[in-house]
Amino acid sequence: MSTPLLELQGLSVHYGSVQALAGIDLVVHPGELVTLLGSNGAGKSTTLRAISALVPAAAGQILWRGGSLAGVPAHRLLKLGIGHCPEGRRVLSRQSVADNLMLGAYLRRDTAAIHADLERCYGLFPRLAERRSQLAGALSGGEQQMLAIARALMGRPELLLLDEPSLGLAPKLVGEVMAALAQLNREGLTILLVEQNAQAALSIAARGVVLEAGRLTLAGPAADLLADPTLQAAYLGG
Amino acid sequence: MIETLLQTLLNGAASGGVYALVALGYTLVFSVLGVINFAQGALFSVGGYLTFLLMGGRIGVNGALPGWGLPGGLPFWLALLLAAAGSGLVGLLVERVAFAPLRRRNAEPLLALITSLGAGVVLVNLLQLLMGAEGYAFPHGSDALGGLPDALVIAGARIRTIQLLLLLISAAAVLALSLWLERSRGGRALRAVAEDATTAQLLGIHSEAMVRLAFFLSGALAGLGGGLIGVSVSLPGPYFGIGYGLKGLAVLVLGGLGSVPGAIAGGLLMGLAEALVPSEASGWRDALAFAILFVVLLLRPRGLLGRRTVEKV
Ligand SMILES: Nc1ncnc2c1ncn2[C@@H]1O[C@H](COP(=O)(O)OP(=O)(O)OP(=O)(O)O)[C@@H](O)[C@H]1O
Ligand SMILES: [Mg+2]
Numbered sequence: 001m002s003t004p005l006l007e008l009q010g011l012s013v014h015y016g017s018v019q020a021l022a023g024i025d026l027v028v029h030p031g032e033l034v035t036l037l038g039s040n041g042a043g044k045s046t047t048l049r050a051i052s053a054l055v056p057a058a059a060g061q062i063l064w065r066g067g068s069l070a071g072v073p074a075h076r077l078l079k080l081g082i083g084h085c086p087e088g089r090r091v092l093s094r095q096s097v098a099d100n101l102m103l104g105a106y107l108r109r110d111t112a113a114i115h116a117d118l119e120r121c122y123g124l125f126p127r128l129a130e131r132r133s134q135l136a137g138a139l140s141g142g143e144q145q146m147l148a149i150a151r152a153l154m155g156r157p158e159l160l161l162l163d164e165p166s167l168g169l170a171p172k173l174v175g176e177v178m179a180a181l182a183q184l185n186r187e188g189l190t191i192l193l194v195e196q197n198a199q200a201a202l203s204i205a206a207r208g209v210v211l212e213a214g215r216l217t218l219a220g221p222a223a224d225l226l227a228d229p230t231l232q233a234a235y236l237g238g
Numbered sequence: 239m240i241e242t243l244l245q246t247l248l249n250g251a252a253s254g255g256v257y258a259l260v261a262l263g264y265t266l267v268f269s270v271l272g273v274i275n276f277a278q279g280a281l282f283s284v285g286g287y288l289t290f291l292l293m294g295g296r297i298g299v300n301g302a303l304p305g306w307g308l309p310g311g312l313p314f315w316l317a318l319l320l321a322a323a324g325s326g327l328v329g330l331l332v333e334r335v336a337f338a339p340l341r342r343r344n345a346e347p348l349l350a351l352i353t354s355l356g357a358g359v360v361l362v363n364l365l366q367l368l369m370g371a372e373g374y375a376f377p378h379g380s381d382a383l384g385g386l387p388d389a390l391v392i393a394g395a396r397i398r399t400i401q402l403l404l405l406l407i408s409a410a411a412v413l414a415l416s417l418w419l420e421r422s423r424g425g426r427a428l429r430a431v432a433e434d435a436t437t438a439q440l441l442g443i444h445s446e447a448m449v450r451l452a453f454f455l456s457g458a459l460a461g462l463g464g465g466l467i468g469v470s471v472s473l474p475g476p477y478f479g480i481g482y483g484l485k486g487l488a489v490l491v492l493g494g495l496g497s498v499p500g501a502i503a504g505g506l507l508m509g510l511a512e513a514l515v516p517s518e519a520s521g522w523r524d525a526l527a528f529a530i531l532f533v534v535l536l537l538r539p540r541g542l543l544g545r546r547t548v549e550k551v
Binding site for chain 2: 076077104107
């Protein structure tokens, strides 16, 4: 197989005396859509935050294309190709929808391509197009979620870390967002998708891993996980 | 009569412009860090003295090097520009000494009030060591203003050129800064850091660099104000910036903490109100300024144009 795009080796993270991650291993290959599942407090967001250098790793390694990311500060990661759409939307509420999207492309200088991507985002999420000059803070929760995803896409990452994009969305919208992610993945974007909505995430992912109290407890192809009895009981409401 | 009124209004708008400069300086730092930089008044003094030295002024008998001065002497415009940049650099130093160590240790942000006040006191004392406590007057006349006459006749009224320049330059600086903040890529990034520094980093914005940029701009605004006041009035002593720093703070609160248009409106209101105090009652000027502040805050607790809620991360 090709070199992994992202590889976590024995990654541990502590918040003070609380251990949030206890040595997890994870590989994401170019072009894959991998989903990271788990219940509240399992350590899913912490995994993404550690990859993005927002929290320090207490032990273990994070490799990007085989090279260590140790010492690379958070603001340099998008330049390397890692985009992160954080938990809880985090749109810049005091700036317009269009300015939020332009900030997504902050590092890029290719004006023409930026505008083409802006139109692509509006095509993907037509509701954003109608509200492009409104303040992001005035959008509904679902619209803010679309804006956060679109903003991350504007940075043209190779790997997109997505933290619970379905949170707080109506079921119909969850379907729309998942369809959009599947399409982006087909177009070549590698995605690491954190979700609590296992059903929705596994319907578009190739592989899934399950995190419980800071440890990986289950991993496999999405179809196998969907059929797994323990997962059925815990996350799929079966 | 008309002439006096015109001159009075111009004076008021001119000092209002300077107040707005100082208040905008506070606003920049407040919006990115949520704290007030109490060294702002000292940076105002620094700007005044730098302008004086750059224009060829010499150190007086009580200074560290009596009679010393920079060779040559730059025209007013250039001296002002360089003094603003120099004050911006001193502002960076203040950030490094009084703010960065606290941020690194995740200290209570309020502590920065004390450390920045301390940095300001040190700056003013250094100025006093170097320049002495005496006052300095700038050379007036056509050469100081780069060939412009000392007074202009507009609509039949004679007004002091320097007051007009004061108003124009501070208005230009305020306008340029607001446009930059609202419209440019860098301004958007600075506002992004102000709202949510973590998210800004995920977008590739170097939040720390933006904080430093805010301190530089803020110091430059204060320095510009100091230079302008020095040229138009005089430098009464190293502490002269402190009074303007406090006035700027009042304007900041008056306009609404963190609001750019508020800082401008507050500055103009304050300057005009003071100018309308007749000169026989000039001792009441500061009292009036703070009375206005008091009344406005009673009626509008968030200031003239303050946001309903001040969101900070
Ligand atoms: N800033 C923090 N300080 C202290 N403990 C934290 C902090 N952030 C997270 N934790 C703890 O670390 C553990 C993992 O948290 P994390 O946010 O990664 O969970 P999660 O899987 O994303 O949960 P959720 O689905 O609710 O978002 C939890 O026990 C949480 O309480
Ligand atoms: Mg989470």
